Amino acid sequence: MCAIAGIFDLYRQPDIDAGLLQRMTDIQAHRGPDGSGMHREPGVGLGHRRLAIIDVKSGQQPLFNEDQTVVVVYNGEIYNFPALRRELEQFGHIFRTHCDTEVIVHAWEQWGERCVQHFRGMFAFGLWDRKQQALFLARDRLGVKPLHYALLDDGQLVFASEMKALLAHSRVRRELDPLAVEDYFAYGYIPEPRTIFRQIRKLEPGHTLLVRKGSSPGLPKRYWDVPFKPHRLVSPEHAADELVARLREAVSIRMVAEVPLGAFLSGGVDSSAVVAMMAQQSARPVNTCSIAFGDARFDESPYAQMVAERYQTNHHGARVEQHDADLIDQLACLYDEPFADSSALPTYRLCELARQRVTVALSGDGGDENLAGYRRYRRHLHEERLRSMLPLSLRKPVFGALGRIYPKADWAPRPLRAKTALQGLARDSVAAYFHGVSLMGDQMRAKLFSPSLRRNIGQYRAVEVLRRHAAACPADDALSQVQYLDLKTYLPGDILTKVDRASMAHGLEVRVPLLDHQLVEWISGLPPSLKLQRGVGKYLFKKGLEPYLPREILHRDKMGFSVPxxxxxxxxxxxxxxxxxxxxxxxxxxxxxxxxxxxxxxxxxxxxxxxxxxxxxxxxxxxxxxxxxxxxxxxxxxxxx
Known part of the structure; x- marks a missing residue:
């Protein structure tokens, strides 16, 4: 895993400031403590920090093609690089290293912008083609790896893995975006492509950006989407077996490393499944790490210990206490913009613990979004059935009035907390889902914001983020639609951002087999009833895992990775x-x-x-x-x- 940075002048051929490029690169040294590299030519500068995982002795970046006309800086892992290398060699390309980075430059030569469609993995990269006078930026399909960029007033485009590298440039304005403030206090994070700063953008997952010398940059181009294309199944039992087999293969290709390897083990279904697949394919005990809490309501460590004992892993644990809230300032620096997921605290401690023993860790992230594991999906489908019985014109005044007068009873048993459900029934599907996932409701945000901020936000509302994605959703059933919304917003904006910054702060690479894009595509085509059945989320996944995990893991209530x-x-x-x-x-x-x-x-x-x-x-x-x-x-x- 690595960090990248770059400066590209769209219209001129100036000498790129070596000191500035070095600062942009070195401020991300935590992402790549094993070395650094830089390339400069008139109008272009590329910087790189390396965390050596594969081909440790070579593979330094920036990395060139044979005639030095194409150069790349890259952050990530391309797991199918051996097969891609063999294919490219048949086209006559000559390789000098054994690392995955080199396939990028040759794939660009062979396929141009379509090269990203051949990559299986997690990646963010910047590539300069001297012959075409073109800069090509790309980000992986699900957004596991980050990429930020900004177009400056003088015609320079700057990009980097983290925003702090862009802020090292004196001409990047630190001007807050009021719409991003609205988004943050609604979601607890700032969804792509917006950032807290007006001038800086995130390249969205599954997108590329091609910028040619002498031309203004166009809009990013989408090259992939979750298909939700139904496929024929022989039987649910066969589908369950195939799901486990596909997971096993996705885990297997992520176990290739020349450095110590391990896994996060929370005791939930997803991380336990990943550990089970690793243990079956490893000649040595798997290194596993988990976090405990003093409050039993939040503590999953006994379940993690259960899985560790079953698979005889080298298991290590740490405890998060109240004084860990003092990490707030450190976390604010890590994330570069406001980030309100409090599970960043235990995630930071988990990565700190794992890095003491391994350099690469596999995680179970993505299972809830893929396989319908969140409780909110069950609630949403129940509300959708009720919404379908009455038109919005009738629901809005009736349930709206009931929602206003019903007390918000945070202290009461869950069945008596009906205010959110009543308010949801008064809305359309997207607005209701937004209301259910919001950190703060519309009225609370309006009260919290000053009059001047409300004026600057104008008519914009954070729900528009979900409406934009809902309009592009290829699925027509209610469950797939909200899964799609989470795959486009919550997963990259919160979950993957949280893990990337926390792991990279410690020079730890985290790999995510449940977000293998081929696996995601296949799962998306499963019937919704095999994901959520009779109130049971991850139904098919749990059936397939019955030979591998105890019932106490598969069928207990979901706890989540949160703090009290x-x-x-x-x-x-x-x-x-x-x-x-x-x-x-x-x-x-x-x-x-x-x-x-x-x-x-x-x-x-x-x-x-x-x-x-x-x-x-x-x-x-x-x-x-x-x-x-x-x-x-x-x-x-x-x-x-």
């Missing part, structure tokens, strides 16, 4: 939260109604309401402002200008 924030904020972390809400940075930025924020804190600490998620999002935003902006006194009027 509500209790922390009513305990030792409370004073830290008080200081945050009284911070001059929050007061001076002009974005928030701070008396309302303090009201949320008062309600939470009294035990009447659970506002832990909104309060955590404010803490992370305050830390971001304090550390990442040169001038925290950014008024919304200046942003609008």
């Amino acid at each position: 924030l509500a209790d922390w904020f009513r305990g030792p972390a409370g004073p830290r939260l008080q200081r945050c809400l009284n911070s001059p940075v929050l007061a001076d930025c002009g974005l928030f109604d701070l008396p309302y924020a303090r009201e949320l804190l008062s309600q939470h600490q009294s035990g009447r309401r659970d506002h832990s998620a909104p309060l955590w999002s404010l803490m992370m935003f305050e830390s971001f402002l304090r550390q990442m902006l040169d001038e925290p006194r950014l008024s919304t009027e200046r942003q609008a200008a």
